[in-house]
Amino acid sequence: MIDLSIKIGGAAGQGLQTVGALLGKAFVRGGYQVLAVQDTMSRIRGGHNTFQIRVKDGPVRAMCRGVDLLVALDRESLEVDMKDLKPGGIAICDRAALKVEGNDPRVLDAPLEKLAVAETGKKVAANVVSTGVVLGLLDFGTQHMEKLVADGFGTPELAQGNVRAVRAGHDLARKDLASRFAHPIRPATGPRRMLLTANDAICLGAIAAGCRFMSAYPMSPSTSILTYLAGSGDRVGLVTEQAEDEIAAINLALGASMGGVRAMTATSGGGFALMVETLSMLGVSEVPLVIVDCQRPGPATGLPTKTEQADLMFVIHAGHGEFPRAVLAPGDARQAFEATVRAFNLADRYQVPAVVLGDQFLADSYFTCEPFDLSGVPFETSLLSEPELAALPDYRRYAVTDSGVSPRAFPGQGDRLVMTDSHEHDEHGHIAEDPATRTRMNDKRLRKGRGLAARMGEVSEIGPRDARTALVGFGSTLGVLVEAAGALTAAGRPARVVHLCDVWPFPAATVEAALRGADEIVVVENNATGQLAGLVCAHTSRRDPRRVLKHDGGPFLVEDLAARLAKTEVRS
Amino acid sequence: MIDLSIKIGGAAGQGLQTVGALLGKAFVRGGYQVLAVQDTMSRIRGGHNTFQIRVKDGPVRAMCRGVDLLVALDRESLEVDMKDLKPGGIAICDRAALKVEGNDPRVLDAPLEKLAVAETGKKVAANVVSTGVVLGLLDFGTQHMEKLVADGFGTPELAQGNVRAVRAGHDLARKDLASRFAHPIRPATGPRRMLLTANDAICLGAIAAGCRFMSAYPMSPSTSILTYLAGSGDRVGLVTEQAEDEIAAINLALGASMGGVRAMTATSGGGFALMVETLSMLGVSEVPLVIVDCQRPGPATGLPTKTEQADLMFVIHAGHGEFPRAVLAPGDARQAFEATVRAFNLADRYQVPAVVLGDQFLADSYFTCEPFDLSGVPFETSLLSEPELAALPDYRRYAVTDSGVSPRAFPGQGDRLVMTDSHEHDEHGHIAEDPATRTRMNDKRLRKGRGLAARMGEVSEIGPRDARTALVGFGSTLGVLVEAAGALTAAGRPARVVHLCDVWPFPAATVEAALRGADEIVVVENNATGQLAGLVCAHTSRRDPRRVLKHDGGPFLVEDLAARLAKTEVRS
């Protein structure tokens, strides 16, 4: 079985993400499955960043602490990252360029910069050379990498130089170093697979769902959604606009949605905070909208480039007044794709805001997936067709119905006029202040929450059904929960996973049922207060779950989580 | 026993509040206790508004539906408000001016406009004349009212004209109408009492607590706080600034607080929504601040001039990331005064945001109170004195302590520099991104929540301790709960009240203890989803309380609530 962890460490500006992602993709094209995560600091140059790739010949769902191969592109990486080297693991660095001495036998010297300058004329291509070295050490060959570099590196000249740089690294490794590392990974042929971040997947979901307008204000770790959609807009008939701030971003999107197109916005917690008043406006006006919150550690600016799951209760309760909403917290790229499609459908069908709750781990990590079927996604809408609209004897945008869902039309769709107002209003959308109308309309809106609740089905149960230990989580912990449960089970203490993608309306009955038979319930969250655990307490009969929490900015790693789970912790 | 309800109905622009408040104050000066509530529409002229005064010779805590005396200043009032007239109740109107016919014996005709023009030259003074009529009917005399009008009506001429108008109304009533109404209220001498809104009380609390800076953006029903403080600022050394928006309002206040003075802002739910990102900034930067949210019905613009209690969960969970905060929901003017003082002290002591949760009912209703002691309020601070600061060998603004509270200083206070940052930071306030510092600082901040939780004491238990029915509420329902519990108890079904002023950190143990012995728990809330009931379920052993909810924009009225409580409702 192949299960190899490769870490590239260096400073901002050294192109870790660029070469790391290419390397990951080369492995995927070569038949393997990959998960790659980034750990960066909030700066443009310098600092200590890493890009870590785990390569397997089977599904890979989470990251481990241990590293087999370290590529240290700066001194700090050698200082910081060596501790994670597994027995038998090795590190590569350019001793001359980094001005490091020492005779640690685990550290192999490779003249990356010299080769970079020789092949491309630029020192910075040392990173590209290093990928060649890695491929050489693994005996993977450079075929896939060369093609990726040739296609992805701008001008033909630039590309050619970099292809040579890859080869130079590879040849060096084969010649001088290969004997030092005994984990060959030969390229195989396998099914065609995608390597993408969950943010990419969200974009694909949006496009597949027919999103036509996206406005956002840049904010890590959500910015890549805006970037992706801006770059593809022309092809997919989607307009993006970088707004002046998040309030504008969501209000542009609201306007577009009221105008009749599917629309979305994306941000992180701080930007979401600025959108809260408008969330409430979506509630009263019943304009559908998808909002992505890529969480990062707070409060406030917090740790802009790190990960956390601390916006759950905030997002569920955000907004003055009472109105239904959907909150979906996908666990990986595939769930992100599907949850985004579902978010558009739920938003449209129930005329509510739907929040996709991501985080930095999901946003910046690369997942291996079977290709998505973008043409085959379900489509649900509450928008009237033109004939339906024309057939109505009397069009009332906010007609009171049993389901709470009213017939939606857009301005200019037919001869019927559409009025939307942020006040309490009557069925025609005109301001109303009398108690009876108020109660009727508020009840009508809240009734939609019931329909929505019936649709909150995405709760995964993974692992031995009879395991007495249930690990509960939401969002990005999916993979690590599954791997840790596997480790526990393998160690003779069977554990299963109950993972919520759909978190609000809280799927109480489903969770209750999933927890049946479990003696020990452990809620695992990337936050400090156990927010999901709070929901479990409030909405199920399980009142005192054990909480395993982490709020240091990093995702859980498999070994660490398994170790913490194995320990019998004092309940808090 | 005297217990009389007087309602003045009319259109916006007819000065209902002005004359109503004066009338209320006249009764208070005349030895009675008063509660007066306003029900208005969101417009400057027209619409249907009422100002209702309940006068008792003892404490008055809530409003009833029944009216003894209706002053109808427009036709709509006659149409709408007559239905609330009690048996024996009468209405006064100016038939000629309102062009109303009819021979309802309950309606007395009074030429208010004619007298107004005669005495002041202006029709609009009909409202003032009507107060004279009321006083005449009650045989209360005009002594107190004349003084109030003389002191409160601008130029001496204006005042004189209005004094004459009061007298003219009074004399008319004594001469022609008095026989028709048989509830005399003669002025008595009693202790000196205040008549004030809870918003006034919040202002007094802020001033007593030493607040020196207040910034806000106008928003009903919070605007009167800005207005009051702007009007008193020169006397009490307080600067107010009307900000360009709510984000500016809270950030101005944050700057002032960081600068070393006690500061606050006030808004309603929609404005609070805009402040949420900064709430989180207060969390990470540990800058104390008091924020008043005068709730009104949402979502969004909702019903701008009506009342609701639907921001509870929102305010508790607002903000990305995790940080402690205090939320206090006073039940009347006295609690508003005390809660505001406490909010300043808790904010300052624990370096957290403290939210005072009011609502339109509290904001616009007039309560009778024994005079507050502004000079005698407690004072707690975490701000270092200058000698304390100078004595520190090494000043660390965010020093990690057991309590989580760090030594606070302000720029320019001594030679020590103060650095405050919205990122995660080290003890000196400089940006930190490493996991260990992050965890330590996040833990430190969250530890303050424990100290805070220990201080959440303001839970009132009122009524027979052994009553098996407990009515639970928070905020502005205090009075009506007490009166309704009294009514139930009197009707042979003993009920007691558990009222939370302190709602967050949720005083779970106190509430659990208070509910002990109760078989039936009824949570009464001015909202549609039972938010407090949700907290009770999540934090106590009581999992299925009955919910009595109202979300039509109006406060509960005693008769209505008592009737609903008496009914055995199907549990939802």
Place this chain on the structure above:
Amino acid sequence: MSGDGIGIASHTSWCPGCGNFGILRAEKAALDGLGLKARDVLLVSGIGQAAKTPHYVAANGLCGLHGRALANATGAKLANHALTVLVHTGDGDCLAEGGNHFLHAVRRNVDLTCIIHMNQVYGLTQGQAAPTSDPGFVTRTQPHGVISARANALTLALAASGTFVARGFTGNEEHLSGLIRKAIEHRGFSVIEVLQPCVSMNHVNTFAWYKERVYDVTAAPGTDPADRSAAFAKALEWGDRIPIGVLYREERPCFEDLVPVLRGGPLVRQPALQPEVLEALVDELC
């Protein structure tokens, strides 16, 4: 609805004598003059007295949050640029709560018409100063009188590269209606600041106060509506004389013209994507 023009309400919640009525009538005249159908018109507003306007016109309406009208209008226009979109916004709505959106809407130059109801006060919330209030204006929240300088929508629009900058007065409805018409016809973002006396809350800047000061700038000799600096100098005029009319006008491609996707027609009418297009996106990630 199109035959007799666009209906306006006979009952409103405005005060009798309010300047807003003049705007309502002038707008109806402009829309009628252009022969626009109600179904193709969208009126967008925020919150305030001005912002109630869409409720009084028989057209489509989106009355959003306080301050956010321009962002909503921009989104709606980009979703369906076949609509004629007008924004009704108070001076507080537009320049206080919505100040940032105003700046950036002007820069963006989407084809919207922004009508600022300039009463120099907060009407709906009962008389606080607006950013446009004159220094010294005394209110209960500004008991010492306003301290900050008067916000000037016209200088700001000019500074933010506005392409159509005008001022009207409710005391001259015909002129105002002509301005609104020109603004709608202008391809790009047009700003009309309308002097709109608030009879209930502003007893300084009254109808008479404006009446005796306004003059039509197009009558002034040597005024070149294409010279931004000259327009700025005119826009600074505020005192004994207040210019009305079009102060500045420039032809520049509007935002919609420059977004390739929109050349395919209104977004809301564009066809579903072909499977090949979608498949290609997946391919790129394999």
Place this chain on the structure above:
Amino acid sequence: MSGDGIGIASHTSWCPGCGNFGILRAEKAALDGLGLKARDVLLVSGIGQAAKTPHYVAANGLCGLHGRALANATGAKLANHALTVLVHTGDGDCLAEGGNHFLHAVRRNVDLTCIIHMNQVYGLTQGQAAPTSDPGFVTRTQPHGVISARANALTLALAASGTFVARGFTGNEEHLSGLIRKAIEHRGFSVIEVLQPCVSMNHVNTFAWYKERVYDVTAAPGTDPADRSAAFAKALEWGDRIPIGVLYREERPCFEDLVPVLRGGPLVRQPALQPEVLEALVDELC
């Protein structure tokens, strides 16, 4: 700390060659020149590369949220107007997220110095357009190039009645430090837009690009720094020639001068209230 002047950091997280270093040095020189003590100086910022500046100066610092620096600075100054308060803000921080606060801070004319680090790009978030980016500027979020007109901090400040409006360039540190000094000395709100090349994210508006365009406006004949319209015309200049220097300056009482309470000294130093004062408040409500 006062003897050798205010310390600046030798290690920063800025990129080598970044224009921000020039601002840091120029500011130190200005503060030293004025003999200010670190304890009496407060640097306020938002978020961005520019906004990291307070961490690199040994003075008091308040690094708030993205876009909110001016509001924070205003509050801090009103709490303690004995402090010298400078604001470091990026062009995105100041004119996008913080655009509304900028407008109103200018109007308010509190005695603050606002230094806008103008690199025409979002540095920290890696290269999106700023409102100040030139039309046509291509980024990954603006693949067709920027469409909106360039936001111009100087015309905006002039439009909002700014009392001190200047531009500097990091390529001329002495000049810049002179500007900062004048701005601090100015009683009222002063705006300095600093051309600050971003070597990592903006490869169009480079050091050389600015260098060959800037000229000192004070050298230009016939420039009257007290004529707002003339300053506006100057501020519109942006192309082959870019003016630097003080474009406009006016003496007008600053906000603090007009608030009666502040005449009693900084709020933070004012004594506790007398019981009589408090009692009178209660009396009024009885």
